[in-house]
Amino acid sequence: MVINQRIYNVKGLQYIIRSAATSDADELSHLRVQLDGETENLDREPGEGYMNKGDFEELISRDTESKRNLFLVAVVHNEIVGFSRCEGNELKRFAHKVEFGVCIAQERWGYGIGKELLQQSILWADSAGMKKMTLNVLETNKKAIDLYTKFGFEIEGVLKNDKLLSDGKFYDTVVMGRFV
Template sequence: MDEQINGEGEYAMKINKQEINVNGATYIIRSAIHKDARALSEIRLQIDEETQNLDREKGEDFIDVQGFEQLIKADIENKRNLFLVAVVHDRIVGFSRCEGNQLKRFAHKVEFGVCVLKDYWGYGIGKNLLKESIAWTDSNGIKKITLNVLETNEKAINLYKQFGFKTEGILENDKVLSDGLYYNTLVMGRFNV
C-alpha cells in the first residue's frame, strides 16, 4: 500500500492493518505513526531490560520521543524502510523495522529487527510482524532480508528458518552477556528470486 496523507495530517499505513487472534489474545499489526513515538521510547527501554537477545542493555542507545518521531517520519518517507507496531488494547507491545540502504549495490535488500514485550511472548506477535514484513518486501521488489540473531535464541532461529532464512555466517565471540561469557551471532538471510 502506498503512503498517503490522511485527514489528521498523518501518513497512512504502508501495509493494511491486520487484526490477529492467537491463544485468546487479539492484537493489531499496523504501520507506526507519529503519535506512537512516546510509547515506543518507553517500551524499548522495558524490552531491553527483559531480554539479552537484543544488542542493548537497558538505557543504552536510548531513543527519546523526538528521536522516534524522526525515525517514524523517515521510515514513512523512505520506500525501502518499514516500521510496524503490534498493538493490544491500544497499547504497543512490540515492533519491527526493515531498514534499506540507498546505495545502488545494496538497494535490493533490507535489514530486519524485531522486539516484543516479554508478557506478550507466545502469541505469535514476532512471527506476524515478520510475516507482514516479508509480504511487504515481496510486494515492493525487495529481493533480500537480512538479520542478526544470538546463537542461543533457538526459538527465533527456528522461526526464521520456517520463513526461508538461511545462516549465511557466524560472528564468533560477538557479544558479552551478563554472565561474562562470549556468544556468537548468526547472520541470516532470505533471498526471494
C-alpha cells in the first residue's frame, strides 16, 4: 500500500515520511546494517539476515502491491534515516491484523520520527480495516513501551529470556497489541 507523503518540522529538523519506493532499495540495504549495529533493541547483529538491493526491491514491490502491508521511510535532507513496516497475513484467521516494526538512525532519535511512523501506520491500519496491530519490544526499551502505550497498545505477554545480548545476559521481549 502507498500513502501520501507528509512533511514534519521538529526541533529545527525537517523530515518527510513517505512510502518506500524501489529506488530506495540500495540505501535501505546499507541503512539496515548500520541500524542493527547502533542498538541492541533490534533483533539482529550487524549483517545478520542481510538483505541486498534486490531483496529490498522485491520487498518494497510486494508491500506496495499488497493491501495488507505498508513500508514507510523517514527522509532528512534526501537521506533515509529510518523506516517502518506493517506486515499483514493472507491467511483468513490472521487477515484482521498486522505486525509493526520500526527502526531509526541513532543520530535522529528524539525528533519524533518513530512516533510519526507509528502514527501514520496506525492511521493506515485503521483505514484498511485492520482490527489489531502487534509488535515486540525489548523489555529495557522503556521509551518505546511508553510510546506504544500512549497510542493504545497493551502488553499482551512477555517472552521470558527471549534475547541474549552482548553483555551475556538474557532479556525478555514484551509482546504488545492494539485493538480497534
